[in-house]
Amino acid sequence: MTYTMSHLDALEAESVHVVREVLAEFERPALLFSGGKDSAVLLHLATKACWPQPVPFPLLHVDTGHNFPEVLAFRDARAEELGVRLLVASVQEAIDRGEVVEDAGPGATRNRLQTHSLLQAIEHHRFDAVFGGGRRDEEKSRAKERVFSHRDEFGQWDPRGQRPELWSLYNGRHRRGEHFRVFPLSNWTELDVWQYIERESLTLPSIYYAHRREVFRRGSMLLAVGPHTRPRDGVADEEPFVATVRYRTVGDATCTAAVESVASTPEEIVAETAVTRISERGATRADDRFSEAAMEDRKREGYF
Amino acid sequence: MEMLRFATAGSVDDGKSTLIGRLLYDSKAVYEDQIESVERTSRDRGDDYVDLALLTDGLRAEREQGITIDVAYRYFATPRRKFIVADTPGHVQHTRNMVTGCSTADLVLVLVDARAGITEQTRRHAFIASLLRTAHLVICVNKMDLVDYSQQRFEEISEEFRDFAARLEIPDLAFVPISALKGDNVVERSGEMPWYQGASLLHHLEHVHIASDRNLIDLRFPVQRVVRPRSVEHRDFRGYAGQVASGVIGVGDEVLVLPSGFTTSVEAIETYDGEVEEAYAPMSVVVRLAGELDVSRGDMICRARNQPTTGQDVSAMVCWMSDGVLRTGAKLAMKHTTRWARVLVRDVHYRLDVNTLHRDREAEGLGLNEIGRVELRTTSPLFYDEYRRNKATGSFILVDEVTNVTVGAGMLLRPGP
Numbered sequence: 001m002t003y004t005m006s007h008l009d010a011l012e013a014e015s016v017h018v019v020r021e022v023l024a025e026f027e028r029p030a031l032l033f034s035g036g037k038d039s040a041v042l043l044h045l046a047t048k049a050c051w052p053q054p055v056p057f058p059l060l061h062v063d064t065g066h067n068f069p070e071v072l073a074f075r076d077a078r079a080e081e082l083g084v085r086l087l088v089a090s091v092q093e094a095i096d097r098g099e100v101v102e103d104a105g106p107g108a109t110r111n112r113l114q115t116h117s118l119l120q121a122i123e124h125h126r127f128d129a130v131f132g133g134g135r136r137d138e139e140k141s142r143a144k145e146r147v148f149s150h151r152d153e154f155g156q157w158d159p160r161g162q163r164p165e166l167w168s169l170y171n172g173r174h175r176r177g178e179h180f181r182v183f184p185l186s187n188w189t190e191l192d193v194w195q196y197i198e199r200e201s202l203t204l205p206s207i208y209y210a211h212r213r214e215v216f217r218r219g220s221m222l223l224a225v226g227p228h229t230r231p232r233d234g235v236a237d238e239e240p241f242v243a244t245v246r247y248r249t250v251g252d253a254t255c256t257a258a259v260e261s262v263a264s265t266p267e268e269i270v271a272e273t274a275v276t277r278i279s280e281r282g283a284t285r286a287d288d289r290f291s292e293a294a295m296e297d298r299k300r301e302g303y304f
Numbered sequence: 305m306e307m308l309r310f311a312t313a314g315s316v317d318d319g320k321s322t323l324i325g326r327l328l329y330d331s332k333a334v335y336e337d338q339i340e341s342v343e344r345t346s347r348d349r350g351d352d353y354v355d356l357a358l359l360t361d362g363l364r365a366e367r368e369q370g371i372t373i374d375v376a377y378r379y380f381a382t383p384r385r386k387f388i389v390a391d392t393p394g395h396v397q398h399t400r401n402m403v404t405g406c407s408t409a410d411l412v413l414v415l416v417d418a419r420a421g422i423t424e425q426t427r428r429h430a431f432i433a434s435l436l437r438t439a440h441l442v443i444c445v446n447k448m449d450l451v452d453y454s455q456q457r458f459e460e461i462s463e464e465f466r467d468f469a470a471r472l473e474i475p476d477l478a479f480v481p482i483s484a485l486k487g488d489n490v491v492e493r494s495g496e497m498p499w500y501q502g503a504s505l506l507h508h509l510e511h512v513h514i515a516s517d518r519n520l521i522d523l524r525f526p527v528q529r530v531v532r533p534r535s536v537e538h539r540d541f542r543g544y545a546g547q548v549a550s551g552v553i554g555v556g557d558e559v560l561v562l563p564s565g566f567t568t569s570v571e572a573i574e575t576y577d578g579e580v581e582e583a584y585a586p587m588s589v590v591v592r593l594a595g596e597l598d599v600s601r602g603d604m605i606c607r608a609r610n611q612p613t614t615g616q617d618v619s620a621m622v623c624w625m626s627d628g629v630l631r632t633g634a635k636l637a638m639k640h641t642t643r644w645a646r647v648l649v650r651d652v653h654y655r656l657d658v659n660t661l662h663r664d665r666e667a668e669g670l671g672l673n674e675i676g677r678v679e680l681r682t683t684s685p686l687f688y689d690e691y692r693r694n695k696a697t698g699s700f701i702l703v704d705e706v707t708n709v710t711v712g713a714g715m716l717l718r719p720g721p
Contacts, residue, residue, distance in 0.1 A: 003552065003584045004515050007307040007386040016588035017528070017547045024529045024601055024642070048576040051590070052541055053533045136377045141363060143376045159363050160373060163710040164400060164625050166407040168547070169639050169701045173708040187388055189379045275332070282337030296364055 008196055012045065015184035017168060018147055019049035019131070022182055023056075025172050026129040029182075030122075032304065033059035033086070035075035036250040037204055038133030038185060041193055044202055045184055046131065047082065058085040060130070062118045062304075064110040065092035066228045066253040074205040089121035109255040115303045119155040122179055129172065129180045132304050137189040139281055141296035147186045153177040155302030181304075190248075190280050191273045198266035207247045210264045216240045221257035228253040248280050305381070308514060311390040311405035311438070313429040314415030319446045323415065323484035324378060324391055327506065330491045333380030375405050384510040394425065399658060399673035400625040402429060403713055406436035407699070410514045413442045413505075418451045418481075422464045428658045430465070434472035435621060435675070435715070437692055439517045441469075442478045444505060448497065449483040455499040471661065473692070476512070480505050518585050522689065523551030523559070524612060524697050525605035526641035531590055543574065543590040544599055549641065549696035553591065553605070554582040561597060562604040562614060562687045568593045585696070602643030604687040604697075612687045612697055619653070619717040621691075622678045624670040626704070626711035630678070631669040636711070638682065640700040646683040647702070653677040677717070691715035 005013070022029050031046055033039045046055050059079055079086040091113050094100050099120075100113045122130060136143045146162055148170040163171055172180050185193070197204065214225040216238045222245065223229040231238035245258035246269075259278075263269045295303075314320040328334040363373060378389040390405035392398075406412055412433040416426050426443075433441050443465055451457045458481045469477055480489055481500055488494035491506045503511070528546040553559070557570045571592040573583050583589045591605065606612060624630045634649040655667035655676040663677075670676045691698030692715075702712035 002515065003518075003520055004306065005587070007305045010307050010586065013547060013586050013588040017586075020528045020545055020588070021642075049545075049588070051576040052538045052543075052574075053531060053535070137379045140376075143378065144363060144374045160365060162374065164404045164701075164713065165710070166404050166701055166713045167695065167699045168408075169699065171639060171701060171703055171708070171710045173637070173703060175708065187377070187379070189381070189386075191381065192386070277332070277336045279335035279337055282335060282341075 008192065008199060011188055011192060012048070012196070014168070014187065015045045016049040018170070018182065018184040019046050021170050022129045022131070022172070023050065026180070028125065028127050029057040029129040029131065030060045030087070030125065030127045031055075031057060031131040032118075032133065033061055033075065033079070034133075034250065035061070035071040035078070035205060036133070037193060037197065037208060038135065040074075040078070040202055040204055041188075041196055042131060042133040042185060043078065043082070044200060055082055055084050058087050058125075060087045060089065060118075060121055060125075060127075062089045062114045062121070063091060064114060064252040064254075065090065066110060068205065068207055068247075068250060068253055070205040070207050071250050074203070078203075087121065087125070089117040091117050094120070109252055111252055111255060112298060112301075112303075114252075115155075115298065115301050118304070119302045122155065127179060128174065129182050131182050131184065133185055134181075134183045134304060135185050135188050135190070135193075139295045141299060145183065145186070145299075147183055148172050149181045149183065150174065151179050151181060151302065155179070157181075157299050157302065159296065159300070191270065194266055194270045194273050198270055205250065207250065208269075210244050210246045210262045212242055213245050213258065214240050214242050215245060215258060222259065223257055224253070226253070305384070305386055306514070307386045307388065308411065308509060308512070309388040309390070309409050310411040310413055310509065311392055311402070311409040311433075312413045312415070313392055313402055313405075313433075314394055314425075318394070318415035318417050319484045320391075320394070320415050323444065323446065323482070323490065324389060326484055326487060326490050327389075328378060328380050330487070331380040331382055331506075333378070375401050382506070382510055387509065398425075398428070399432065399623060399675065402432045403436060403623045403625075406433055406438050407713065409436075409438050410517060411440035411442060411509070411512060412438045413444060415444050415446050416461060416465075418445050418447045418454075418457055418461065421461050422468065424659045426465070427468055430469060430474070431472060431658055431661065434474050437473075437695060437715075439514070440476040440478070440512055441474050442480060442505070442508060444484075445479065445481045446484050448481045448488060449486050453481075453488075453494075453496045455497070458500075478502070478508060478512075480508060519550035519694050519696075520552055520584060521550070522610055522612075522694060523553055523557075523605070523607050524549040524641075524687075524689070524694065525553060525591060526643070526687075526697070527599055527601055527603045527605065528642050529601055530599065541592075543592045544603075544605070545588075545590045546642065547588045548583050548585045550585045550694050552582055552584040555579075558608065559593070559605050560608045560611060561593070561599055562606065562611070563685060564598060564603070566597055567608050568595050568597060570594075602641070604641070606687075612689050612694075613719050614685045614687055615719055616682045616685050617650075618680050618682065618686060618688065618719070620678055620680060620700070620714040621656075621675060621717065622670065622702070622712050622714045623675045624672060624712050626709065627672055628711070629669040629671050630712065635705065637703040637705050638680075638700050638714075639703065640686050640688065641697060643684075643686070645686065646705075648681045649678060650681050651679040653679060678714070680714075686716075688716050690718045
């Protein structure tokens with residue numbers, strides 16, 4: 001016996017430890033589940049951490065109303081398969097109730113509006129720990145976020161006032177009304193996630209794999225022609241065409257772009273991810289390109 | 305593929321950001337859109353050159369002030385290893401950040417400017433690395449291009465550092481002459497320094513032997529949670545979930561549970577993926593023990609002939625991380641393994657000057673970023689080992705009971721006078 005562990009085994013053991021710390025020290029956890037690949041991996045790790053008990057906490061989806069149907073179907077199927085309660089916080093309903101107002105204009109998305117519905121759900125259900133699938137390699141402001149990330153009674157993140165986090169000693173102490181966002185995938189990269197999906201034979205929504213789709217270009221983004229995004233009239237560059245594409249991330253359908261790819265298995269995606277020259281968010285998320293600090297600003301307000 | 309965690313120390317002036325930027329860029333962990341974004345920001349700010357520090361400085365305040373505030377974690381991989389880099393800033397909150405970064409690091413990389421040589425900061429970084437028992441230290445003598453790639457200069461610096469390091473406990477020490485800016489000896493061996501026979505920095509990071517750094521001798525399994533599903537499928541299941549802190553645990557092993565002191569045997573070691581015969585650090589598993597036992601979170605599974613120290617009066621080196629002052633008489637919360645306790649500070653024995661290693665026994669307390677030896681009394685017994693023998697059972701954090709903020713980090717010392 002050499003008693004060595006592969007990087008995936010070490011990452012898994014760390015994530016399982018994190019989930020179990022939450023099970024032991026918090027009263028009302030929930031897991032943010034969008035049906036995307038990171039939340040699918042997160043849910044799988046939670047299943048391992050809880051075993052042989054079923055996952056005892058609910059899944060929470062903040063639904064912008066702009067979804068890919070394959071992702072919603074996957075979300076529901078996965079919750080049912082595990083027998084876990086699925087809660088949906090609807091941004092559309094918040095808009096209908098007049099609690100939030102949509103941005104106008106061509107670049108408008110509901111991304112920022114999700115914060116309202118997320119915080120409302122956390123308050124309503126009195127969640128004290130909310131698991132998220134965020135990774136530190138995704139974005140610069142995430143690179144400094146703790147695994148146990150404190151939120152005050154307004155749901156706000158104070159990046160400069162973060163608690164030091166040492167060894168694997170997580171401090172989740174908080175006052176009533178405050179909560180923690182917990183990120184078990186903090187140390188995973190996009191490549192690790194895909195290698196793990198391959199190793200564990202995890203099922204994902206089909207749009208993660210190469211398929212033919214009618215798309216158009218907007219700036220550097222490749223957007224699907226569909227109910228949520230379509231070429232603007234009179235904009236010459238937005239001619240639709242059919243291409244073989246896949247999604248690297250799956251978010252709000254109005255601001256999530258596809259990438260051209262013929263990778264149709266996790267193995268092929270691992271190979272492609274290892275050599276890609278564009279970051280996951282840079283290639284696929286229109287919302288992060290507005291300003292250098294777009295993510296930090298959203299996160300301060302209580303975003304994922 | 306193996307994983308190596310390393311911390312980097314040094315200031316912007318030492319070229320640390322340039323070095324990290326180069327490691328990330330050359331290993332293709334920095335993407336084109338991220339480089340473009342950095343170039344755009346540098347241009348907008350009116351910088352003369354592209355500031356690679358912007359790759360790691362993620363917070364608005366950092367970019368505005370041009371300083372690094374917090375530890376940033378970066379990731380890259382080569383075909384041999386996955387690397388997690390804890391990039392610790394050199395100026396602001398230096399000790400707190402360095403201690404945090406080192407706490408999970410297998411290796412620490414300290415940058416030295418070849419022109420300036422060993423400075424107070426170099427000594428401080430090396431001392432913290434040794435205090436945190438980081439097994440491997442690499443001194444990168446940077447900016448060799450600015451000293452004409454002089455072998456003599458490199459050897460002077462190495463010699464001076466070795467003299468200083470003799471007073472520290474650093475099991476593995478390496479020196480690499482580099483130019484982060486030009487790329488010499490970073491990824492590839494440089495043609496400019498034929499006198500240097502060692503490996504490039506990346507080659508060293510890929511090959512340094514870390515498998516033996518773990519403690520595989522002393523079995524310590526802190527119980528994280530008691531698992532009792534009460535389901536039809538697992539009717540009588542009672543297991544103890546946790547991460548093996550050190551050592552190896554096998555099915556059939558005789559084990560002892562603290563604090564009860566009962567001995568029993570390991571019936572099974574289970575995971576979601578099936579049973580295993582053995583588990584070792586840092587595996588997360590569920591252990592089932594023979595017989596009916598009263599075991600709860602915070603208890604420790606070990607061996608009858610190899611037990612941790614049990615005690616309520618402990619000595620520790622503490623790094624204070626808060627604005628207030630840690631004084632004798634203070635009461636705090638402590639998290640040690642999977643156990644919370646309250647502690648009373650019985651005495652601040654001495655404060656250590658991290659630059660000179662001088663022990664100030666007159667000190668009345670520890671201020672922000674200060675390190676010292678402290679005597680503590682805990683409300684309930686700890687099951688612990690000396691930190692230098694066992695990081696997992698020798699470390700703790702201190703938490704302010706009013707604000708809930710983590711205010712200190714501690715490393716337990718050998719019990720005794």
